Amino acid sequence: MAGDPxxxxxIAGRAMSAQLVRLNATASNMANAxxxxxxxxxxxxxxxxxxxxVTEKPGVSTVTVDRVVTTDAKPVKRHDPNHPLADANGDVFEAAVDSSAELVDMLESARMYQNNVQVLQTxxxxxxxxxxxGK
Known part of the structure; x- marks a missing residue:
């Protein structure tokens, strides 16, 4: 199928697949928040x-996932000497995940996925x- 236009x-299937990767990444982030x-x-x-x-010709374009990257956000350092994972200074580091931003991203990617389902149905x-x- 590589040569088929x-x-x-x-187009919609590839876009849905990309949004599914985005939803899975968001779910992973939320699970680790x-x-x-x-x-x-x-x-x-x-x-x-x-x-x-991915553009085949003008007017015929879709999207694919090139790669998944880790953000460069810094973990939140918190002093909690009673925590079993605390370091020698009594500090723990909380996952660098903004839950509010993740919820917005989840809603946006779900909506994009839904839009492509509607394209296929139409x-x-x-x-x-x-x-x-024609009959």
């Missing part, structure tokens, strides 16, 4: 997919109507 189903560790180096940092446009309906008219 992209159609609306390929609030986690603490005893060192800054081992603290969880949020991950983000990097999208790349295309299917139009094709079926065209076939019905």
């Amino acid at each position: 992209m159609n609306i189903f390929d 609030g986690n603490v560790t005893g060192s800054e180096k081992s603290a969880y940092r949020a991950i983000r997919p990097v999208f790349q446009s 295309a299917k309906s139009l094709m079926l109507e065209t076939i019905r008219i």
Whole structure:
């Protein structure tokens, strides 16, 4: 299929796949929000997919996930000498995840996914109507 031209189903399907990766990354970030560790180096940092446009010709374009990167956000250092994971100074490091931003990203990616589902449903309906008219 590498030589076949992209159609609306390929375009929307690839976009849905990319948004699914984005949703999975957000879910991972949310799952790790609030986690603490005893060192800054081992603290969880949020991950983000990097999208790349795939253009076949003008007007025919979609998206793919190029890679998933770790953000450079710094973990939050908190003094808690009674925590079992505290370092020698009594500090723990909380995951570098902004829960509010993650919720916004989750809603946005879910909406984008939903939009592409609607594109597929509309295309299917139009094709079926065209076939019905042709009979």
